[in-house]
Amino acid sequence: MDRRLLYEGKSKSIYEGDNDSTYVMEFRNSATAGNGAKKAELEGKGELNASISAVIYDYLAKNGIETHLIKMIDATHALVKKTEIVPVEVIIRNTAAGSFSQKYGVSEGTPLKNTVVEFSLKSDELGDPMINETQITAIGLAGKEEIDEMVRQALTINGLLRALFDRSGIILVDFKLEFGRYEGRIILADEITPDSCRLWDKQTGKKLDKDRFRRDLGDVMGAYTEVFTRLTDEK
Ligand code: TMP
Numbered sequence: 001m002d003r004r005l006l007y008e009g010k011s012k013s014i015y016e017g018d019n020d021s022t023y024v025m026e027f028r029n030s031a032t033a034g035n036g037a038k039k040a041e042l043e044g045k046g047e048l049n050a051s052i053s054a055v056i057y058d059y060l061a062k063n064g065i066e067t068h069l070i071k072m073i074d075a076t077h078a079l080v081k082k083t084e085i086v087p088v089e090v091i092i093r094n095t096a097a098g099s100f101s102q103k104y105g106v107s108e109g110t111p112l113k114n115t116v117v118e119f120s121l122k123s124d125e126l127g128d129p130m131i132n133e134t135q136i137t138a139i140g141l142a143g144k145e146e147i148d149e150m151v152r153q154a155l156t157i158n159g160l161l162r163a164l165f166d167r168s169g170i171i172l173v174d175f176k177l178e179f180g181r182y183e184g185r186i187i188l189a190d191e192i193t194p195d196s197c198r199l200w201d202k203q204t205g206k207k208l209d210k211d212r213f214r215r216d217l218g219d220v221m222g223a224y225t226e227v228f229t230r231l232t233d234e235k
Pocket of ligand 1: 091097098099100128174175176195196197198
């Protein structure tokens with residue numbers, strides 16, 4: 001790709017786009033966990049994640065959610081709207097797992113009585129610390145109305161994704177979203193993939209997400225392939 005590289009993240013790269021209002025986002029095979037402490041190259045991950053994210057973003061767009069995705073250029077490159085990323089990750093949880101289970105002593109798999117919404121400061125340097133609404137507005141990372149809009153969209157997306165995955169026999173345990181500012185609006189950016197979600201098989205509880213990499217459970221790409229196959233079989 002002979003485009004100018006603008007930013008290299010842990011598993012994606014951003015290149016200049018076709019004009020001033022677009023970027024090209026590349027999904028790479030790199031996998032990291034523990035804020036970069038564990039690293040690997042997983043053959044085929046870039047292509048699988050690009051495909052899974054595209055299927056999900058198309059589904060969300062059809063259901064009224066504006067996303068940054070314009071179109072896929074090839075198997076690992078997406079043309080996207082150039083947004084100014086809000087430096088706050090929005091995490092939605094339906095079932096206790098991961099850092100929530102650890103932090104609050106709630107066994108993994110415990111259903112939550114209501115949907116949990118969390119925010120993390122997007123900062124590799126600081127290890128993405130949890131941050132609350134008053135802290136976000138106090139530092140000026142986002143305004144109150146922007147936070148409300150991100151939460152509103154995240155909850156709508158949760159409902160849509162739970163239904164989509166449920167039809168594929170998958171439980172959406174939790175996931176992380178990023179939003180960007182675009183022409184005065186807040187729109188969904190980044191990716192939705194098994195890297196950014198916890199996905200469990202409804203029948204067996206088998207983990208079909210990045211926890212297979214984080215926890216050395218093996219067959220990471222087999223699980224990602226399974227997610228893609230089930231999502232596309234459903235359509
Ligand atoms: P956590 O349980 O580690 O806080 O993760 C919650 C969800 O958010 C899980 O689906 C993984 C996702 N996530 C990311 O995509 N990127 C991150 O940097 C973190 C911390 C979590």
